[in-house]
Structure formats: structure tokens, C-alpha cells
Amino acid sequence: MPKVTIATVADRAGVSRQTVSNVLNTPEVVREETRERVREAITALGYRVSQAARQMRTGRSRLIAVRIEPARDGINGSVLDRFLHGLTDAAAPAGYRVMLYTATDDDGEIATYEDLLTAYDLDAFVLTSTHHGDVRTSWLAERQVPFVTFGRPWGAPDTHSWVDVDNAAGTEAATRHLLGSGHRRIGFLGWPAGSGVGDARRDGWATALSSAGLPSAGLDRAVADGIDPGADAARDLLPSVDALVCASDSLALGALRAARELDHRCAVIGFDDTAVAQAVGLTSVSQPLTEAAARCIDLLAGVLDRSAETRQLLLQPSLVLRQTAP
């Protein structure tokens, strides 16, 4: 079949090419009757605008880029997967498509920005895994490239739009749940201080304990993420606790293993509600990833229109109850 362009549509509707373009971009400027005629021609011919041609004129590609990370320890990798799906889903109705890229570190990622921006005219970026001293955000901000982050700007000023999950609220809810079940000696397994996410998760636990009038001192351990480190730390902690809140499902899994080995009854709650949690019946804090992705697109739309100012959104996680802490 021959290519359908704006000219084909114009012919069929008996108007000029310009009028068709107006119907597409500024419909309010075209008389209703003409507009309808053009719209009919568009659907009848199955016309679709050529992004390339439009992009040449406008400099906008209607493309959003996201980095796809390697499935790290494998357990938490699925978090990004769900986020990506949500992002792609939410972007489509807004007229945007999602493009992937990979990078091994922040500098490599910035090099990719340059290519993506100059060669493909990317409209915006969605950054994940924000961290302290993140050079990516400042690079993008300096060049006035639109972006939002999933994860707040740890330590840096709130000058851009971001969406994040209230990590502290998640562990706080988990701890309260354990308190409600009668547990009084509740420990925490987390990561070394310094990672914003990890610190927030620890804070939530400490807050819940202190508002229940219970001490938290000495009841937490900081280790690298992973099942084995989790098991080691749990073994150390188990004699003094009867419940554990963990900063990740990996750590929680380690805790479960240690508890089984020591034959010590201990409630355990993980974080991220990954497939593993579902598989082994681990109670876990679940992040609203689809919602987060949709909000990222919302904020991005605001940034791209320059209509809205920068905004920050903190979403609430929920507790998914399973056997390890029913």
C-alpha cells in the first residue's frame, strides 16, 4: 500500500496540508465541520503522523529513556522489571514510548545521555537507583534536560520532580504489625549506614519501637545484602529477639534459614515483596511500583509541558501478610 501522508489526507478531505496539520496540533483553530471531515479522512486512510518528520521540525521525539539494570543478586531485580512495565504502560496513553539503555556506572550512563540526546533527540529520562552524590541529576539539570527520578535526591536539593516510596513508613508498619501480634523483642537486619534507602528502613523500625516505649539499642545489625550475610547476622541476633524486620527479602530469607537451623521461633518480615517472598510465604513490605511508574509519567508530562512546577511524591507501601508473620 502507498504511504499515507498529510497530503493524502488533505486531498481526500479537500483541504490544504496545513489544515490537516492544524487539526492534529491545534484543533481549536479549525472550524468544526472541516475538522470532522479531516478526522474522517484520517481514520478512513489509517493515517499516522511520521514521528521522524515531526521530530525534525519540533526537535521532540516523544521518547523517554530508562536504564535497565542487570538482575543484581537476582532476588531484588524483579522490582525494576515491574517498574518498567508500569512505565511503558503509563507512557503509551500519554503519547510517549520507552527506550532502554544499559550502563555500568554513572559516568557511562552520562556518556549514553549524550548519544541519546544528540542522535535520538530524547525528550526525557527516568532515573532509578538514585544515591548520595549522584552526578547524573546535576549533569541533566545543567543541560536543562527534562527528567524525573524514582527515588529522592539523597542529600541533594529538591530541585527536580521525583517519586519515591516511603521506606520508613514501610518498616514502621511492619514493626507495628509485629507489636500488634504481641512481639516485644523486635530486631532489625539492614545495610551499613549511608544508603538513603537503608537508613530510612532502619528509621521506621526504630520509630515504631520507641513510640511503643521499647528500646531498640543493640537490636539491629548492618550487613551487605544477601542471604548468607542475612543468615550470619540473624544467628548473632536471634538469642535476643523473637521477631525480625529486614531491609530486603534476601536478608529476610537468610534470617529464616538461621531461625530454622537454630530451631528458634522467630517472626520475619522482608522488604520488596519479591517473587521469593511469595514463594516461601514471607511476609513483606510491598512497594506500589505500577503506581510509582504512573506518577513518574505524570510528573514528566508536567516537566515536558513546562506547565507544572517540579513536584515531589511520596507513596505509601503496604504490608503483604504471609506465614512468617501472619
Next chain:
Amino acid sequence: MPKVTIATVADRAGVSRQTVSNVLNTPEVVREETRERVREAITALGYRVSQAARQMRTGRSRLIAVRIEPARDGINGSVLDRFLHGLTDAAAPAGYRVMLYTATDDDGEIATYEDLLTAYDLDAFVLTSTHHGDVRTSWLAERQVPFVTFGRPWGAPDTHSWVDVDNAAGTEAATRHLLGSGHRRIGFLGWPAGSGVGDARRDGWATALSSAGLPSAGLDRAVADGIDPGADAARDLLPSVDALVCASDSLALGALRAARELDHRCAVIGFDDTAVAQAVGLTSVSQPLTEAAARCIDLLAGVLDRSAETRQLLLQPSLVLRQTAP
């Protein structure tokens, strides 16, 4: 900074725009000395071709589309994630970028093809989750849209390029491993007949048994994928077996649970080497996903150049040994 186009480069190198274009696209036609001069100008100015402009002329976007599926039961979802990462990684050096889309069924996916093809001029598609009576491949083939599938064309003729993992070889290796460990009553937990992948996995198990002179009749069960169905089927099968090969990690997980409940010692091997397998120490058959992704890009490059004919690649999975079948 002002926009750098081939005109800027041409000025700087003291040649015409066309010569710059020649250096980019058909370097062998340009005299070495001129070529070098142009190349220097390109790097000095940090010039990059505008994909949009190139695309307008050539009709090719250097974009490849892949569908991102929702994390189904959550356990096997990470398979696609790893594949996607590999695909993005392999596409970049070949000069291609990966675009995502979602779809709820085959028809919806075809509607998306239309949009992606006409609006974005997509160069090719990578299809995953091929199945019997797949309408997507015929739709694309009819319109001569380049594509490769990760998964062979079940039931359909081999008219396009595809990459697949030898599922039968995976379960056969798993079964042989169990035979080598002295097991003689080896059962199989799989899906109802009809899914190509599922049937192949069952075949591998049956083949290994029969070539060891052992009967397989009555030692398999077909259920829906999932932990609970797996546990139910395993409970039924356990009295007659001391080892189980499973079509998925989910089923294997169910089998493990059933074995524990019945306090029946039973070796278990899963399929896909998902995060869960790693977490619970489940021996599992691992698909070479990164390799598969890279081969998909290779084949696609051939299809896009029209240089190579269609080819089919069957990759070998490997067995990852863990506690459940050491």
C-alpha cells in the same frame, strides 16, 4: 552550544556536505586523506548524526521493539528481564536501540505493530513467548516486517529466523544427573500437553529414562504452573518416586514443600534458575539468556541487511547444581 550538523563538519573539513555523508555511510568511496580530515572534524566538533533526519531519508529508524510482559506469577518473570538486558546490551554496539511496548494479547500486540511501524518506522521486532497458532508471526511475515523470535515457531513452518533454548536437552541433562546420583524412580512435574515448551521439557525427561532402560509411564503429572498445583501433584506422585524433574521453578518449589510436609526424601530439579532457585538452594536448569539475546541481534542484523538468509539457532541450557540435587 549551537547544533552541529554535517554542514558544520563540512565547513570545518573544507569539503561538501555530501562528502561528509559519504565518509559516514560509504567510507570506501572517499580518498583516505579527505576521509581522515573529515573524521577529525567529526570528533573535534562532537558531531552525531540526527537519527530523525536520516530516518526521513532512509525510512529506517535503527529501533527494535520488544514487548515487556507483566511479571506473571512473579517467579518466572525475571527470565524476560535478563533477556531484555542482554538484548539492549547487544543491540547498542550494532547501532540499534530497544524500544518497549506492552500488550495484553496477540491482537492487541498486532495493533501496536501498526502504530509502531507507521508512526515510528520501527526496523524490527523481537518476539518472545511464541506459541502454537501464533498470529503475530504470520502478520509480520505477510507485511515483510523484519523480525526474529526467541522461541521456535511451534507448529508453523520455519520460514523466519529464530533462537531457542533446547528445552528437551535441559530436562534430559537434569534426569541424567539424577540417574548418575543413583536415583532410579524419577518423576516429572509438567504442564498440560499442547504448549511446545512444556512438551519438550517432558520429552527430555522421558528420553533420558528410556535410554537408561527405565519406564516413565505413570511417573508424570500435568498441572497448571504454580507452587500450589506443584505441591498437590507432588503429593500424589511422591510415594512412587525418589526424585522429581520439574518444568518450572514454581512447580519445583511446590514439590519441595510437599516433600517436606510428607517428610519424604526426594531430590528436586527445577527449570529457569530463577532468583527463587538461588534463594532456596534449588538445583535448576539455566537458560543462556544473555547469549540468546545476543544471537537474536545477530540474526536480526542479517535479516535487516538482507545479506543472510533465515537461520535457526538452538542453544544448550546448563544445569546449576544446588542442595536439592547436588
Next chain:
DNA sequence: TTGTAAGCGTTATCAC
């Protein structure tokens, strides 16, 4: 309200 004309950056064709 509608039409005309120019130009976005590239590559293909064809002279030189």
C-alpha cells in the same frame, strides 16, 4: 479560517 512557502538534517542521483 484556510492556503503558501520555507526549512528541519540527511542521503540518493547525477553531474563534474
Next chain:
DNA sequence: GTGATAACGCTTACAA
């Protein structure tokens, strides 16, 4: 081997 010219499909002044 190199350079001029046209064309890809669209949008944005500006003119009618």
C-alpha cells in the same frame, strides 16, 4: 573523488 540539487513528511510563520 567530489560537489550541487532534490526529496523525505512535517510544522510554523505569514499571507490571503
